[in-house]
Amino acid sequence: MATPKNLVCLWYDKDQAGEAARFYASVFPNTEVKAVHKAPDDFPGGKKGDELTVEFTVLGIPCLGLNGGPNFPQTEAFSFQIATDDQEETDRYWNAIVGNGGQESACGWCKDKWGLNWQITPRVLTDAMAEGGAIAQAAFAAMMDMRKIDVSKTEAAVAGARADA
Structure with missing residues (x-):
């Protein structure tokens, strides 16, 4: 299997990359674990034969999970933004991540139990933001009061802005 020319490398604490990759594959379509690679020798914090890296995809995006240890935890500086088409899809992804030990x-925005950040973003919100002006302002104001994005409240805010225009 050829390694992609470019992929996202995600640093996990020791022995978490495989569990995380399998979880993502259970939640998102076009997501799979492609390969698990064992350490060929002892290394700082690990031994020969330990799971070192996991190749996987998230919605078709190639990723490499590195079991690097606790030195570099995930931050909000990196997140996957997942575009959703309706409230059901938004709820499904949000509930899977938050309900599996996430926050x-x-x-x-939400964070999975391994510390990776996710933006579960309905297209109605990103479409409104792309329109700009009063439409974007209305959608943005509605979003600022939400944790999980509520599609119907976003649509109502956009409809109100259109009616006022």
């Missing part, structure tokens, strides 16, 4: 945050 809610604000404005459509």
Whole structure:
């Protein structure tokens, strides 16, 4: 199997990359674990034969999970933004991540139990933001009061802005 020319490398604490990759594959379509690579020799914090890296995809995006240890925890500086088409899809992804030991945050952000950040973002919100002007302002104001994005409240805010125009 040829390694992609470019992929996202995600640092996990010791022995977490495989578990995380299998979870992502259970939640998102077009997501799979491609390969698990064992350490060929002892290394700082690990031994020969330990799971070192995991090749996987998230919605078709090639990733490499590195079991690097606790030195570099995930931050909000990196997140996957997942575009959703309706409330059912938004709820499904949000509930899977938060319900599996994750945490809610604000404005459509949540964090999985391994510390990786996700933006579960309905297209109605990103489409409104792309329109700009009063439409974007209305959608943005509605979003600022939310944790998980509520599609109907976003649509109502956009409809109100259109009616006022």
